Amino acid sequence: MSPSTEPPGPPLPVRGADPGDAATVETRHFDRATGRVLIVESDPKWPYLFQREVERIRGLLGGAVLGIEHVGSTAVPGLAAKPCVDVLLLVADPDDEEAYRPALEGAGYRLFLVEPERSGHRGFKGPDVNVNLHVYPEGSEARRMLRFRDRLRSSAEDRELYERTKRELAGRTWGSVREYGDAKTGVVDEILSRAGGED
Numbered sequence: 001m002s003p004s005t006e007p008p009g010p011p012l013p014v015r016g017a018d019p020g021d022a023a024t025v026e027t028r029h030f031d032r033a034t035g036r037v038l039i040v041e042s043d044p045k046w047p048y049l050f051q052r053e054v055e056r057i058r059g060l061l062g063g064a065v066l067g068i069e070h071v072g073s074t075a076v077p078g079l080a081a082k083p084c085v086d087v088l089l090l091v092a093d094p095d096d097e098e099a100y101r102p103a104l105e106g107a108g109y110r111l112f113l114v115e116p117e118r119s120g121h122r123g124f125k126g127p128d129v130n131v132n133l134h135v136y137p138e139g140s141e142a143r144r145m146l147r148f149r150d151r152l153r154s155s156a157e158d159r160e161l162y163e164r165t166k167r168e169l170a171g172r173t174w175g176s177v178r179e180y181g182d183a184k185t186g187v188v189d190e191i192l193s194r195a196g197g198e199d
Contacts, residue, residue, distance in 0.1 A: 019198055029082035029130065030180075032064045035173035037180045040083050046074040049085050049129050057133075066090040066138060071145045073166070074154045080163050080178075089147055094120035094135045097135035103126060109133060115162040146189060158191045 029038045037197045050070040058065055072086030073079045091100055100120075101111065108127025115121040119142075122135040136142045152159045174180045 004090050015021065016032065027083050028142075030174075035175065037170045037174060037177060038082060039080050040077050041080055043074075043083070045156075047068075047083075047133070048086055050087060053085065053087050053126065053129070053131055053133070055103075060107055061091075061100055062098045064091055064119075068167045069146060070134075070148045071134070071149050073152075073162075075149050076159060079152060079159055080167065084132055085126075087126075087131060088142060089135045090138050090142055091135055091159075092137065094137060097122070101137065104133070112164075114183070118199045126170055144192065147195045148192055151191055155194070158194065162187060162191060 030036075031038070048068065054068050057068060061124075067088075067090035069075075069088040069090075070085070071088045071139075073081030074083075074085045089100075093099070095116075103125055105111070109124040111122060111124050113121070113123030113192075115123075119136055119139055120142065124133040124135070125131065126133060134145075136145075152162060165184060169180055171184050172180075172183075174183075
């Protein structure tokens with residue numbers, strides 16, 4: 001893989017920007033006019049869309065990829081979700097953007113979020129599918145995402161609780177997708193407390 005000759009461009013918002021906030025980033029699951037988040041029934045296409053992203057990202061980044069996982073609600077069979085596939089990309093150091101950002105942006109991914117306080121998390125939107133690509137190092141934040149996914153996959157009660165919560169919150173009006181996400185913190189923490197392991 002040859003590095004891009006294009007400069008990666010200026011950094012985008014640090015903490016607080018999300019697809020619903022960044023004017024340059026299209027989102028298909030948040031209606032800014034109404035402040036409503038779109039939740040849809042589980043779609044059997046989601047695992048296939050994830051696999052397509054895996055193949056594309058591995059082709060772009062090669063050995064820089066330490067792992068790729070399907071996370072979020074679209075990774076849980078039968079769970080209603082925002083129609084956006086969440087992909088967890090593990091790299092050695094998210095702050096070393098030269099190792100991955102030029103190649104991703106060259107393929108059409110767009111950086112929309114930088115969170116230094118969350119293990120250097122970077123968020124990208126996918127080029128042609130409604131995808132959030134989360135770039136993390138191996139460690140606690142990534143483990144937390146995987147523990148939550150695995151708990152929802154294995155516990156019908158927690159899966160139902162989470163879906164009820166999401167549907168109730170999606171019926172409210174929000175200023176951004178981040179506000180909606182933050183409102184789920186309590187139920188996420190409750191479910192994680194039953195998942196075992198450490199963050």
